[in-house]
Amino acid sequence: MSGLLSVSDVHVAYGKVEAVRSVTLDVAGNEIVTIIGANGAGKTTLLNAIMGVLPLNGRVSFAGGDMARMDIEDRVAAGLSLVPEHRELFATMSVEDNLQLGAFRVARAQAARSFEHVYTLFPRLKERRKQLAGTLSGGEQQMLAMGRALMGAPKLLMLDEPSLGLAPIIVADIFRIVTELRRAGVSVLLVEQNAIGALKIADRAYVMELGEFVLSGQASVIAADPRVAASYLGFEVEGAG
Template sequence: MSALLTVSDAHIAYGKVEAVRSVSLEVADNEIVTIIGANGAGKTTLLNAIMGILPLKGRVAFAGADMVQLEIEDRVAAGLSLVPEHRELFATMSVEDNLQLGAFRIARAVAAQSFEQVYTLFPRLKERRRQLAGTLSGGEQQMLAMGRALMGAPKLLMLDEPSLGLAPIIVADIFRIVGELRSAGVSVLLVEQNAQAALQIADRAYVMELGEFVLDGAAKDIASNARVAASYLGFTHEGESAI
């Protein structure tokens, strides 16, 4: 598979404090890649830098084009989209108006197709399309944040902690939809503390600790790694509870 996103030797700093060091990753077409790690490992920082929210020293290439000097809007136009951890919806606007904002850069005909796709993936949003975003449940707000990002017809969707604060049944629904996105031709870069759920759905995984990748490989191999199992999955590789 050809690489859709390539990050090479990325360094990201807050002032003089380097939060991410020498990180490289790839996401291919029609691939789900997850980054797992503890709070403060640098996962969100990396996604924000790829999106252009934070400055990055290194190389970011998307669909063969250099992204480092591009503004956020130009990265979105190129097909890169981020669903942030805190969703950042417009609470006093309707569901449909929030979705419409995600399509502001695309043609009306494409936007109509995007609405159809989003409402097919998230039928609950169609039911609540006139409802104010701030009155939705946490799961519905996450669906809306994902739907808004999908309105721009991205080639790669970056998701930052989509399961945060959600009930297990809603988490299962969100991850099922992520799998459907891959089938629809959208690649996904997923940052997730629920490592078990992320590794079940991903093709490949990176393990991040203290701003660096310490392990990467096929998701099934990462899931069976003894260190990962003990640190992030809550059990040892023999299947016993971790101490």
């Protein structure tokens, strides 16, 4: 696996309040990495800082390049994309027009390939391509937000709570699509409160508490850790204690 994203000793503060402290993580090519933790742990803040939405102290490199002086558009052009927790779709625009906005930095030929890829991953979006985004169901809006991010042909897709508020059958579909993205060569950094689902599909995991990583390792090992099982998975590991 080749290195793709490297975050080293990152701190993020809101005024004098430090929301993220001494965070170091990496994501390799063709890898799903998940960050699990409770509400307010700093997960969303970290993703926003990596994307350039928030200022940070520390070092972030992507595809071998230092991102310190790169604005958000440059990060997108380099192959980094974020699907925010609240999706931030244009409700009065059609599905197709929302997707087209995601391709604003790519050539027309690439945009055509991206449309084909997105409609293959999300056939429901193709069926509803002329429908206004604001009239879609919650699950369809999540698919559209992911599809829009994929239109720019990213190397790394960062997903912030993609399963939030969705029915279990839709959540299973979203997680299945994340694994398909890895097979297609897109790495994924997944922030999730649904720890059981995230750990099942991830290669590696980080556990975040109060702005810091308290555990990291292979997802299967993290899932079997008694502390993680009790705090985030809702059960105790047999024989632990």
